Amino acid sequence: MREVCVIGVGMNKWGELWGKSIRDIFVESALLAIKDAGVDKIDSMYVGCMTSGLFVGQEHLASLLADYLGKVPIPSTRVESACASGGLAVRCGFIEVASGMSDVVLVGGVEKMTDVSGDGATYALATAADQEYEVFHGATFPGLYALMAKRHMHEFGTTRDMLSAVAVKNHDNGSKNPLAQFQSKTTLEGVAKAVMVADPLTLMDCSPITDGAACAILASVDKAKEISKNPLVKILGVGNATDRIALHSRKSLTTLNATVEASKRAYEMAGKSPKDIDFAEVHDCFTIAEIMVTEDLGFFEKGKGGHAALEGKTALDGEKPINTSGGLKSKGHPVGATGVGQIAEVVKQLRGEAGERQLKNPKVGLTQNMGGSGGSAVVHILEVM
C-alpha cells in the first residue's frame, strides 16, 4: 500500500446560505482545495452527502458536481453513511490513492439543509435511524442521543453542567473560527436554560442545521513531494466500523461501539495510541456525543468524559484539545460535509495555519466522524511530515 498525504484543503463559510445552491457550495470549497494544493489535474473524486434527495430533491449528485467543477469526464462517486458520509468519502479516496490506481483524488462532502422546513429536516435526518422500530414510535435524533445521555448520567453521574461545558467550550473555539456558523459564546446557564428539545438535551446541546461543504486533495507521497508547496500531512491510519443502528439492539447505551472499533483499526494502522494524539476533531452532534466519544477513543476513562470537559482538559489550552474548530456545535453540521470539515481543521492545525485558535506545534491529530446514533464511524489519524 502506498503512503497517502493531504496536500490541500478547502472550506467555505458555513451557515444558512440562502443565496447559494448545493452545486455552488460544493464547487466553491473544491476550488479552494485545488488552489491550496496547487494541482491542476485530478484523477477522480468522491463526494460524501447524506441525503440531497430529501433536502433539495437532487440525486445523481456525483456527476452533477463533477460537471460544475469542470472535471467531466473523470470518475466521480457519491458516498453515503448518514452523517459519516464525508469521513467515508475520505477513506474511499485514501484507498484509491494507496492502491496505486490514482495519484491525485479530490474528496469532499456537502449538504444543503435549509431548503426544507424544520419538520422536513427532522424527517430527513431521522432516516438515519431505524424507520420501523425507532422513528415509527416518534423517536427523533435528539431523542436518541437523549436516551444515551439519560443512561450515561444514571450510570456514571454525568451532570447537566458537564453537558453544558462541552457546548461552552465549542462555542469559545468557534468564536475564533471565521468560517464557523456561530461566532457567539455561551455560558453553562445559557445552555441549561435553553428551550428543551428532548430531556435532558436543550437546543444548546444540539448541533445546528447548516449549509456547507469541505474538500481535501489526497495524493501519494511521491506525487505530493513533486507538486506540493505546503507542509505534507500524512494519513497514518484509517478506521471504519459499523454497529447495530437501533439503540435497543445494542448491548450498551453508553458505549459507541463503531467508534471503539474504528479507532482500534486506525490506532493499529498508524502505530499510535490515544496518548500520542495531540488533538482531535470529534463528532459532537450533541454534547453527550462528545463526552462518550472522548471516552470511546481512549482519551478518558469510561464515565470520565464529562469531568474532563468540565475541568477544561479538552479546551484549547487543555491536555487534550477537542474540537478546536468549534466542532459540529459551533462550526455547524452540514451532515455530509462534516467528516471532511474535520480533516480541513486538523490539516490547518498541523500546518500552523489555524489563526487565533492555533495550538502550539501539534504533530498528530485525529478525526472521528459518526453516522446516525453511532451505527457507523470513521476515524483518521494524521501527522505532519
Added chain:
Amino acid sequence: MFPARIWREIPQRYRLEANRCPQTGEIYFPPRLVCPEGKCVELEPVKLAETGTVESFTVIRVAPSAFTDEAPYPVGIVKLDDGAKMMCQIADAQIEELKIGMKVKIEFRKIQSDGKAGVHAYGYKCVPVRD
C-alpha cells in the same frame, strides 16, 4: 404511507413476534434471518414477554410532523423480562413519575395516522405498572 409498509410489520407490532437463537439464547426483535452472534440461520420463533423495566427514557418536545399533536411525549428503551429490548412510547404516565428502572407492561395502542385521510398505524406502547 403505502399500506404494505404497515401491514408487513403486523406480526411484530400486534403480536410481539420475535425469534431466538437456539445456540446463544439471544432474542431478536424484530426477528432476524441470521443471528449476528453465532451466525446461526435456524432461529426459532418466540413471543416477547409483556412486562419489563425502563432502561432509559426521554421526553420528546420537538416532534416530527406525525407526532406534533402529541408532544410532549415520553419515549423509552424497555428491557423485557425475557431479556429482549424494544423502543416505544411510555403512555399514561406523568412526566414527573418517569424513572430508570420503573416497571412497565406492554399494551396495544394507536401509534400514528397517515394524515387526515390515511390509514391508522397501531402497535405497542408501554404503561407504568402501579402496585
